[in-house]
Amino acid sequence: MSPITPYTYFQCPCSDSALFRPGDGSPSSPKNRDFGDEDGAFDPRAPRANYSLYPLEYLLYCEDCHQIRCPRCIAEEIATFYCPSCLFEVPSSNIKSEGNRCTRSCFQCPVCIAPLSVTSFETQPDPNLLGAQDHSAAHHGGPYVLNCSYCNWSSTETGVKFDKSNGIHGQLAKQRNGGTTRLTAKERKERRKELVQSGGSAQGSDHIADEHGIDMETQFANLKHFYQTQLSSSTSGGSGFSGLGELGFSSPTSLSRIMSIYTGGGSLHDKKSKSRLGNMREALEEDEGLIVANLDESAAIEKLRSEGLEGTIDTEQLQNQPPNLGEPHLHGRTRFTSELRPIPYLLRTKRSKRCPVCRHIISKPEAKIQTTRFRIRLIAGNYVPSITIRPLVLPGSSGFIQHPDALLQPLRPIQYMLTFKNPIFETVKISLATPSRTPGRFASKVTVLCPQFEIDANTDVWDEALKDDNRRKRKGEESGNPHQQPEVGKIWERGRNWVSVIVEVVPASLRVDLLEAAPDEEGDEEGEASEKPKVKREVDRGPLREDEDLLEIPMFVRVEWEVDAVGEELGSSRDKEAKEKRELAYWCVLGLGRVAQGN
Amino acid sequence: MSRKPPRGEYIETDTGNKVARKATLVGTQNIMLGGKTVIQQEVMIRGDLIRSLPSSSSSGGGPPSNTAVAIGRYCFLSRGCCLKPPGRLYKGVFTYMPLRMGDHVFVGQNTVVQAAQIGSHVNIGAQVVVGEFAIIKDFVRILDGSVVPANMVIPSFSIVAGQPAKVIGEVPEGGHDAFELRDLYKSVGNNPQPAPS
Ligand SMILES: [Zn+2]
Ligand SMILES: [Zn+2]
Numbered sequence: 001m002s003p004i005t006p007y008t009y010f011q012c013p014c015s016d017s018a019l020f021r022p023g024d025g026s027p028s029s030p031k032n033r034d035f036g037d038e039d040g041a042f043d044p045r046a047p048r049a050n051y052s053l054y055p056l057e058y059l060l061y062c063e064d065c066h067q068i069r070c071p072r073c074i075a076e077e078i079a080t081f082y083c084p085s086c087l088f089e090v091p092s093s094n095i096k097s098e099g100n101r102c103t104r105s106c107f108q109c110p111v112c113i114a115p116l117s118v119t120s121f122e123t124q125p126d127p128n129l130l131g132a133q134d135h136s137a138a139h140h141g142g143p144y145v146l147n148c149s150y151c152n153w154s155s156t157e158t159g160v161k162f163d164k165s166n167g168i169h170g171q172l173a174k175q176r177n178g179g180t181t182r183l184t185a186k187e188r189k190e191r192r193k194e195l196v197q198s199g200g201s202a203q204g205s206d207h208i209a210d211e212h213g214i215d216m217e218t219q220f221a222n223l224k225h226f227y228q229t230q231l232s233s234s235t236s237g238g239s240g241f242s243g244l245g246e247l248g249f250s251s252p253t254s255l256s257r258i259m260s261i262y263t264g265g266g267s268l269h270d271k272k273s274k275s276r277l278g279n280m281r282e283a284l285e286e287d288e289g290l291i292v293a294n295l296d297e298s299a300a301i302e303k304l305r306s307e308g309l310e311g312t313i314d315t316e317q318l319q320n321q322p323p324n325l326g327e328p329h330l331h332g333r334t335r336f337t338s339e340l341r342p343i344p345y346l347l348r349t350k351r352s353k354r355c356p357v358c359r360h361i362i363s364k365p366e367a368k369i370q371t372t373r374f375r376i377r378l379i380a381g382n383y384v385p386s387i388t389i390r391p392l393v394l395p396g397s398s399g400f401i402q403h404p405d406a407l408l409q410p411l412r413p414i415q416y417m418l419t420f421k422n423p424i425f426e427t428v429k430i431s432l433a434t435p436s437r438t439p440g441r442f443a444s445k446v447t448v449l450c451p452q453f454e455i456d457a458n459t460d461v462w463d464e465a466l467k468d469d470n471r472r473k474r475k476g477e478e479s480g481n482p483h484q485q486p487e488v489g490k491i492w493e494r495g496r497n498w499v500s501v502i503v504e505v506v507p508a509s510l511r512v513d514l515l516e517a518a519p520d521e522e523g524d525e526e527g528e529a530s531e532k533p534k535v536k537r538e539v540d541r542g543p544l545r546e547d548e549d550l551l552e553i554p555m556f557v558r559v560e561w562e563v564d565a566v567g568e569e570l571g572s573s574r575d576k577e578a579k580e581k582r583e584l585a586y587w588c589v590l591g592l593g594r595v596a597q598g599n
Numbered sequence: 600m601s602r603k604p605p606r607g608e609y610i611e612t613d614t615g616n617k618v619a620r621k622a623t624l625v626g627t628q629n630i631m632l633g634g635k636t637v638i639q640q641e642v643m644i645r646g647d648l649i650r651s652l653p654s655s656s657s658s659g660g661g662p663p664s665n666t667a668v669a670i671g672r673y674c675f676l677s678r679g680c681c682l683k684p685p686g687r688l689y690k691g692v693f694t695y696m697p698l699r700m701g702d703h704v705f706v707g708q709n710t711v712v713q714a715a716q717i718g719s720h721v722n723i724g725a726q727v728v729v730g731e732f733a734i735i736k737d738f739v740r741i742l743d744g745s746v747v748p749a750n751m752v753i754p755s756f757s758i759v760a761g762q763p764a765k766v767i768g769e770v771p772e773g774g775h776d777a778f779e780l781r782d783l784y785k786s787v788g789n790n791p792q793p794a795p796s
């Protein structure tokens with residue numbers, strides 16, 4: 001197991017199961033919890049905890065609710081869409097019509113996802129022509145290809161070349177792999193119109209589809225066309241068994257309703273058909289949009305035989321492939337590398353965030369893509385004291401200095417310095433509570449030497465300089481000689497807006513054979529926490545599970561401070577009791593590191 | 600250059616740059632340092648790779664600048680990293696293009712950077728390769744061991760990792776201050792101050 005540096009995670013109140021399942025007695029509820037009592041202590045290893053613990057940077061704060069908000073509970077609103085490669089903004093109206101990918105010339109390699117660049121296909125040995133490799137010097141007009149500079153994939157491998165060096169997206173849409181052209185949806189519509197006008201049967205998609213079979217877009221168009229004609233020509237079939245009446249399958253009403261959903265716009269809505277009952281027939285041929293699954297896979301098998309496994313694409317590449325309406329349905333087909341298409345970049349967004357409870361905006365970036373400023377950015381770090389963890393190294397101690405990343409030695413007590421930094425402009429009072437033994441099979445002992453203390457306000461930076469000399473005095477006054485051993489009930493060190501306290505930990509031994517039968521109620525509780533409610537007295541001597549060697553301390557933090565009462569004018573509140581008490585309480589997890597195994 | 604201690608590990612310039620004596624800066628006249636930048640030992644900056652084309656050809660009338668590498672303020676180049684201007688064929692001639700770097704850019708140990716442009720508040724981890732002509736915008740974090748492919752554009756607030764690198768996450772709103780390198784600057788040099796807690 002690789003060692004880790006100490007970390008602190010904070011829990012968002014949205015995970016408070018009391019809000020969702022009152023009376024459940026779930027361990028993750030900070031309500032009904034007694035300080036110093038292990039009942040109801042938060043278990044960082046519980047599966048639910050994964051979804052509620054965040055580093056402080058990820059948390060926001062609602063000033064109206066006075067609560068922490070996390071990425072899981074905030075409501076997001078998209079402010080701007082943009083392409084992460086060309087950094088152009090895409091208007092939201094385009095998203096509806098063009099989809100969520102960049103329609104300029106930004107593509108990713110279908111093999112390795114590195115960016116593709118447009119280069120001239122000319123690879124003449126003549127050095128004078130090599131200049132064409134730069135696509136800004138595009139006047140050569142030769143065919144262009146998309147090239148991956150990372151894995152050397154080229155669109156020529158799938159037989160795709162371009163006439164122009166710009167507007168690649170549009171050119172690619174008209175091209176199948178292998179270089180044959182395909183009709184775009186618009187062209188197909190026009191073609192169909194021509195056919196109808198020239199007196200041919202409306203179902204002439206034999207001419208529309210090419211030798212590649214009917215692709216998905218064509219199939220959809222055929223189906224749509226079929227149902228459209230059905231709707232307009234259906235003269236109440238009236239045949240008996242439409243017991244479901246208007247709601248039945250294949251009834252004109254439900255059909256037109258469904259079609260208006262999936263084909264956009266209410267253009268198909270036919271008022272006359274509303275009164276009609278009865279069934280219409282379904283599509284029966286390819287021209288009408290019926291495509292029978294091709295169960296004959298011999299072609300794919302043959303190709304596999306000749307190309308081998310290297311010729312196929314893996315699942316990750318398949319997932320990265322953009323939806324391609326220009327190919328037939330996947331029935332009975334295998335994916336080969338020759339079918340890969342360049343991946344147009346997925347658009348990215350700038351989003352503002354709202355409090356889930358009061359709906360106030362708590363984060364709002366400037367809409368422009370090139371700016372990184374925010375109009376509103378209420379980050380939790382400006383309201384909640386940060387906690388940093390460092391192993392305590394006493395200046396007087398012998399040369400042995402434990403590397404902060406080293407593994408923790410079982411049963412050897414180790415002291416950590418927790419530094420709380422107050423970000424607000426008021427003095428805050430902090431109360432800490434931890435279970436005396438960490439939850440889980442391997443319970444480490446935890447003692448916070450000074451669980452209650454005050455931190456001075458985050459005063460002006462200029463005051464810091466003046467106060468600086470006081471720091472040492474305060475430290476001396478509160479914990480005596482700084483070279484002394486840490487003492488119970490005393491803080492370790494104090495600064496302008498921070499206080500360090502000591503927590504002492506005795507890491508558990510990870511030896512399964514040393515596990516004792518639950519000696520007391522505490523043991524029961526642990527058994528419960530590790531989702532094993534069945535037999536409590538039995539010792540679980542199973543092998544070490546994932547992350548059981550991780551020493552994490554749940555810690556409940558309560559921050560109390562006073563603010564000037566709202567609505568009171570500054571200065572006039574002196575005489576009155578115009579102070580308002582505020583309180584913020586939450587669970588944290590202090591991750592100290594991994595415990596060494598084998599002793 | 601003021602040299603307070605006779606033989607410190609670093610040369611500290613008037614503008615506050617701290618350049619390790621064991622760093623290799625080639626073509627120093629083409630390297631611009633904005634000030635308060637730390638260059639650790641075994642760092643190499645290739646200022647000798649200047650553009651070989653007259654830059655006036657397209658942009659007409661610009662001052663002929665020979666800058667090969669431009670570095671902003673409060674950048675930190677860790678031990679063993681290398682900054683090398685990117686080069687390519689342009690109209691039949693091979694030429695280097697300048698490498699520009701904003702403020703508060705951290706470059707990890709043994710990392711090679713050949714980007715065309717790096718914004719401000721960028722953290723590039725250790726053992727990273729940033730390919731030629733990559734463009735890295737502000738507030739980007741590139742994790743250790745990543746290989747950023749040539750020509751890749753990394754938009755602001757991206758967390759990037761992998762080989763080839765891809766965007767794996769977003770820098771959270773509360774994570775902006777972590778890019779600040781003022782304290783790190785103070786913690787190295789000939790008279791380092793301990794980092795505040
Ligand atoms: Zn939440
Ligand atoms: Zn784009």
Ligand SMILES: [Zn+2]
Binds near residue numbers: 110152153
């Ligand atoms: Zn590739």
Ligand SMILES: [Zn+2]
Binds near residue numbers: 359
């Ligand atoms: Zn709110």
